[in-house]
Amino acid sequence: MAEHLALLSKREAELEGIVSGDARLIAAAAGDRYSAELESVRLVARGFRELLPAAWHVRPGDPPRHDVNRVAEARALVRARATAAVIAMTLQQRDRERRDDDQDRLQVATALFRYLRDVLEVVVTTDSSMGEDQKAALYKIAAIAGNPGFSGAGIGF
Secondary structure, rough: OOHHHHHHHHHHHHHHHHHHHOOOOOOHHHHHHHHHHHHHHHEEEEEEEHHHHHHHHHOOOOOOOOOHHHHHHHHHHHHHHHHHHHHHHHHHOOOOOOOOOOOHHHHHHHHHHHHHHHHHHHHHHHHOOOOHHHHHHHHHHHHHHHHOOOOOOOOOO
């Protein structure tokens, strides 16, 4: 998860440069269309920093690990995506006590869910260097998780 947070932080810095007009290759006027992406990246990063650690009772801050294999990464992504989905669904239940930050937390959980859904699709479909056992494990994880294209199901927002 730390590796994804590091990637998001890097993309956030790039987008901030574009939106502020400091990008060399993109005109300042074009930066407006990147504002929505910047907001989405910020919401997803907050999901990694706030929602997942609170739900999993862990503290963020471990350095990125580049030696995690694709199967372990896929399992963690599926677990994180399920956590984001549960948080989003819980926040939408009518019979629960409301908090002032529910709408904000719902936006964060939904953005995190969508990001993890997309990243899991990439993880499962792009690594051709894996052995057949690893590929089979990834496809099984994706099918159980309900990724479109693998089981035909999927949780959608």
